[in-house]
Amino acid sequence: MNRRNFIRTGAAVAGSISLHSFPYHLFAGTRKQATDRIQLGPRKVELSRLAMGTGTNGSGGSSNQTKKLGVNGLADLFKAAYDQGVTFWDSADQYGTHPHLKAALKSVPREKVTILSKTHASTVKEMRADLDRFRRELGTDYIDILLLHCMLDGRWPEKKQGAMEVISEAQEKGIIRTKGVSCHTLDALKTAARTPWVEVDLARINPAGVAMDADPPTVLGVLREMKAAGKGVIGMKILGAGKLRNRADEALQFALAQDCVDCFTIGSESRAEMEDLLRKIPAASVRG
Secondary structure: OOHHHHHHHHHHHHHHOOHHHOOHHHHOOOOOOOOOEEEEOOOOEEEEOEEEOOOOOEEOOEEHHHHHHHHHHHHHHHHHHHHOOOOEEEOOHHHOOHHHHHHHOOOOOHHHOEEEEEEOOOOHHHHHHHHHHHHHHHOOOOEEEEEEEEEOOOOHHHHOHHHHHHHHHHHHOOOEEEEEEEEOOHHHHHHHHHOOOOOEEEEEOOOOOOOOOOOHHHHHHHHHHHHHOOOEEEEEOOOOOOOOHHHHHHHHHHHHHOOOOOEEEEOOOOHHHHHHHHHHHHHHHHOO
16 A cells, blocks of 8 residues: 555544554654754745644643743743754744743744744734734744634634734735634634635644544545645644643654644643654654
8 A cells, every 4th residue: 555545544544543553554654854844835934844832731821831841941942942953933822932932032043943823813903913012022023924823613704804904914014924823613624724815724633533623534634625725734732732642653643644734733841852752753754
């Protein structure tokens, strides 16, 4: 069976996978590294395959990472990852992690990293205020990837029209390089797939269906529609918001095998966890 058939077959069986008997051979492919350079979406924004997530569980302006590590501790973790080739930093206003990235940028060249953030703004006024505040908090003139955060309603483009207009204007001015959404329901995900404004989608995907918008085969079908439309796809909840940490090899191999997932974000809470991912990703990509 060739790789294309492996992946197609893997998608078909994903919804019924038992992680106690994971079918490694269905997802074995070419060797991939966390540090591989990816050209994301129609704007070809360059980043590493692995993103340093900052909100494994994030709300109310804090997250696992901020509570455990603090500003300097998380900044040091970003720097350690950068030194090993991980140059994609995933943040959000909801996680309160902008100051942590700003601290990391004191020792890392801004142009060498790709910064993602997310906004809950809906109106023109809210989005203009967020753009100004985000850049102050991050200590940067531009944001590489800006996403509308946590879309739940299939009619989100109607509700977010004002924010979308401001983001498009900012993109024309070079303040934002590429734009999109993160989705938390199947209806929202389907809308993102058919909405031309969306260039990048942040989607929940893992083999066990933990904290996802639908079963894995259904989600993968929508993500393939996105890729066919030229959009970039960033995977999240690869380890099920931490619930699959003890089955990381299987979860990583599943994500790495998908032709519709360009890269993914995982929130490490220590240097040891980050370096463990750097070791596990290449091994998982080829395990048969």
